[in-house]
Amino acid sequence: MLNLDSKIPEGEISKKWSNFKFHAKLVNPSNRRKFSVIVVGSGLAGASAAASLAEQGYNIKCFCYQDSPRRAHSIAAQGGINAAKNYQNDGDSIYRLFYDTVKGGDFRSREANVYRLAEVSVNIIDQCVALGVPFAREYGGLLANRSFGGAQVSRTFYARGQTGQQLLLGAYSALERQIGLGKVKMYTRREMLDLVKVDGHAKGIIVRNLVTGEIERYAADAVLLCTGGYGNVFYLSTNAQGCNVTAAYRCYKRGAGFANPCFTQIHPTCIPQHGDQQSKLTLMSESLRNDGRVWVPKKAEDCTKNPNDIPEDARDYYLERKYPSFGNLAPRDISSRAAKEACDDGRGVGPAVNGERRGVYLDFADAIKRDGLKTVEEKYGNLFEMYERITGENAYETPMRIYPASHYTMGGLWVDYNLQSTIPGLFVLGEANFSDHGANRLGASALMQGLADGYFVIPYTLPDYLARVGAKNISTDRSEFDEVEKEVRAKIEKLMAVKGNKSPRQFHIELGKVMWEYCGMARSEESLKKALELIPKIREDFWKNVKVVGTEDNINTELERAGRVADFLEFAEVMCLDALNRNESCGAHFRVEYQTEDGEAKRNDAEYSYAAVWEYAGEGKAPNLYKEVITHDEVKPVVRSYK
Amino acid sequence: MKVHLKVWRQKQGAAKGKFETYTVDNVSPDSSFLEMFDILNEQLVAQDKEPIVFDHDCREGICGMCSMTINGIPHGPERKTTVCQLHMRKFKDGDTIVVEPWRAGAFPLKQDLIVSRDALDLIQQAGGFISARIGSPQDANAIPIPKEIADKAMDAAACIGCGACVAACPNASAMLFTSAKVSHLNYLPQGAPERNRRTIAMVEKMDELGFGNCSNYGECQAVCPKGITLDFIAKMNRDYAIAKAAEAAK
Incomplete structure (x- = not known):
């Protein structure tokens, strides 16, 4: 039985966070050293949380699977970070950022959380600058801003095309300082494989040392999960190779509710797949759509021609045709789906992968004619360079090819206002939780949420929990640790023992294809049922035929992948069930049965204004569905239109 | 494409490793170098051999x-x-390619092509930060920073900490890395209060960890994937001299 008490504080929306902070219990400075906290993950959320809590005086153990905390995938974010600073005097405010985020999330996020996010956004920029993040500046020395993701105000702060990297290096430097001071003990090359509960509270984790293969136990007074999203369920995504759902999924199996797993964001401007040897997809900044025109040939037989030989009247500028007022700047989900439709129609371009051409042109010829080569080069030079490095093609001479790819996951472990999951003592931060982005995330808001959770929210909400439960000084010799470790070891042994004939990667590819085809950009009852029929078959095949070579006692990347794929194979089913349950289209979740005549998403507020929270019911059993009703006290739902 | 590879293999804890020879066929020129390694590893798995880590x-x-x-x-x-952005079209069909791990005394080898770069984190811990307590900063626009200065700090901050500079240097020096980290913070007014302390601490930690000194080969700059330049080493040397002089004057 999940308890979905969201614990939203009393009072009007702008006072809730202040109310919470005033009423929250505190831990006396001299008592803080008696508490220890485990932080899993060292991206923006994890690094900022670990550094902040260590500064307050708690003892932190921080874990990451990479060789250094500085490599977490937050580092790859390019665009920027939003904050309601209103430095540009263009009418921005906390309320406007809050409003835009709720609307952008298609009215499926919790208003109180989103308001708090907008409220602390201004502090994030101050904090980052204080830590030395070299944001872009104007000649007067003040911070520069740009408008991003269709926002009507310029509220995005950026550091060239490397904003994620610079923000992460800021949080990492604060973390390293605490490591040097002895307040954080850093455990690199460790993968969390399970959660240990004592008397119902999260009190420890079991990890595998990825170098020696040892299974290790760690205990603490609370566990913070900052392990990112599950976009790699699609195999091909813009995520890093190591990104996975394992930590979150194993917490789910221990009783943490998983909310809205079907809300996955697809980014429209990625470089298409070059062939079946592809291991990841690379995203290019969406700003390209400001000047590029998207098209495919009108006739399928033109698809193999040199695009420059296809005359103007044989081209279909489908976004301009379907959405005359927004044209090539139509929102992410709409332009993604339109690209898929064009390719499904047999009019995709570029190399055929398994018999299908999955790409559309993004053409700069008109922009070059209008503004000159030099201007286009100044604006997008680095992106054209990146495109050429990856594809070997010169986009000044021949149109770029783009295609959508899985990019971010809005769903995640359910948390209350305090970021606590349904397991007491287990807190979930950043992309790993579900709370702030509803059914779709606005550009430049992921970095904002990761840092908000770590720098400004958890330092207030975690002490409230710690003060209530007291320091327990849990020993890892307890029987609870024995039991969980035994299960972890059994699972590894089981994987090693199958000794089949297919590598873990092959299963991952197979699963990815099913998820992308049947639970990707557009879903239907039929496609989801098909996926739910196929996934158990792949899973069954996996446990019969997976082959994990090597041994457990050293670096074994096959074993690592096998464990992650095994969890994806179970999690994928929950994702499809969630998509099937949600009989509406909203945000990034598009059910083809629920659309307007113009192909727009048709929300069903009367029946689906809730967060769908899934509870693990045991092996081979369908999970239980719980609902947290999402109310709209501030922002009244409207239907969006981009015509 | 078909390529022949000579890859360094070394078991964990083993004193010595050796080159193993492999051939990978049917590689697309559009594949990345690491995707070619994925294919090779799948091949090894199919033969019940341990893949290259x-x-x-x-x-x-x-x-x-x-x-x-x-x-x-x-x-x-x-x-x-x-490496991850290097593509096979940069090689010719039939090429023999030699692949080794980063080699430097301060980067002990773990297994096959994996080394430990913990030393880079240790340099950062010594002083690569600004001690700004979380939760109590002033407004971000309170200190205007000239664009030229902010841009220079950003040029230095672009370092991705891969350690190629160390691997390329005949002295296995970490000066390019350390100077990028020092310069990023030393350029900025926020970093000024700790400038001397930071510079001395990071340089001394770097020496203590067994990295060599810079003797101006410039190999580091040539291999840096982010275009970090030798100027930063000059700046660090200058900052170090000033810091030491200030220390002596105390």
Whole structure:
């Protein structure tokens, strides 16, 4: 039985966070050293949380699977970070950022959380600058801003095309300082494989040392999960190779509710797949759509021609045709789906992968004619360079090819206002939780949420929990640790023992294809049922035929992948069930049965204004569905239109 | 394409490793170098052999995890490019390619192509930060920073901490890395109060960890995937001299 008490504080929306902070219990400075906290993950959320809590005086153990905390995938974010600073005097405010985020999330996020996010956004920029993040500046020395993701105000702060990297290096430097001071003990090359509960509270984790293969136990007074999203369920995504759902999924199996797993964001401007040897997809900044025109040939037989030989009247500028007022700047989900439709129609371009051409042109010829080569080069030079490095093609001479790819996951472990999951003592931060982005995330808001959770929210909400439960000084010799470790070891042994004939990667590819085809950009009852029929078959095949070579006692990347794929194979089913349950289209979740005549998403507020929270019911059993009703006290739902 | 590989294999804890020879066929020229390694590893798995372990993660040239010396050059033949962004079209059909781990005394080898770069984190811990307590900063626009200064700090901050500079240096010096970290913070007014302390601490930690000194070969700059330049080493040397003089004057 999940308890979905969201614990939203009393009072009007702008006072809730202040109310919470005033009423929250505190831990006396001299008592803080008696508490220890485990932080899993060292991206923006994890690094900022670990550094902040260590500064307050708690003892932190921080874990990451990479060789250094500085490599977490937050580092790859390019665009920027939003904050309601209103430095540009263009009418921005906390309320406007809050409003835009709720609307952008298609009215499926919790208003109180989103308001708090907008409220602390201004502090994030101050904090980052204080830590030395070299944001872009104007000649007067003040911070520069740009408008991003269709926002009507310029509220995005950026550091060239490397904003994620610079923000992460800021949080990492604060973390390293605490490591040097002895307040954080850093455990690199460790993968969390399970959660240990004592008397119902999260009190420890079991990890595998990825170098020696040892299974290790760690205990603490609370566990913070900052392990990112599950976009790699699609195999091909813009995520890093190591990104996975394992930590979150194993917490789910221990009783943490998983909310809205079907809300996955697809980014429209990625470089298409070059062939079946592809291991990841690379995203290019969406700003390209400001000047590029998207098209495919009108006739399928033109698809193999040199695009420059296809005359103007044989081209279909489908976004301009379907959405005359927004044209090539139509929102992410709409332009993604339109690209898929064009390719499904047999009019995709570029190399055929398994018999299908999955790409559309993004053409700069008109922009070059209008503004000159030099201007286009100044604006997008680095992106054209990146495109050429990856594809070997010169986009000044021949149109770029783009295609959508899985990019971010809005769903995640359910948390209350305090970021606590349904397991007491287990807190979930950043992309790993579900709370702030509803059914779709606005550009430049992921970095904002990761840092908000770590720098400004958890330092207030975690002490409230710690003060209530007291320091327990849990020993890892307890029987609870024995039991969980035994299960972890059994699972590894089981994987090693199958000794089949297919590598873990092959299963991952197979699963990815099913998820992308049947639970990707557009879903239907039929496609989801098909996926739910196929996934158990792949899973069954996996446990019969997976082959994990090597041994457990050293670096074994096959074993690592096998464990992650095994969890994806179970999690994928929950994702499809969630998509099937949600009989509406909203945000990034598009059910083809629920659309307007113009192909727009048709929300069903009367029946689906809730967060769908899934509870693990045991092996081979369908999970239980719980609902947290999402109310709209501030922002009244409207239907969006981009015509 | 078909390529022949000579790859360094070394078991964990083993004193010595050796080159093993492999052939990979049917590689698309559009595949990345690491995708070619994926194919090779799948091949090895099919033959019940242990795959080659190598560090990699983001595969878009920013996390700094990938680290292979290809035909003697850290990150391979293409300038300003990490291994993960290097593509097979840069090689010829039938080429023999030699792949080794980063080699430096301060980067002990773990297994196959994976080395430990913990030393870089230790340099950062020594002083690569600004002690600004979380939760109590002033407004971000309170200190205007001239664009030229902010841009220079950003040029230095672009370092991805991959360690190619160390691997390329005949002295296994970490001066390019350390100077990028020192300069990023030393350029900024926020970093001024701790400037001397930081510079001395980071330089001394770097020496203590067994990295060599700079003797102006410039190999580090040539292989840096992010275009970090030797100017920063000059700046660090200058900052170090000033810091030491200030210390002596006390």
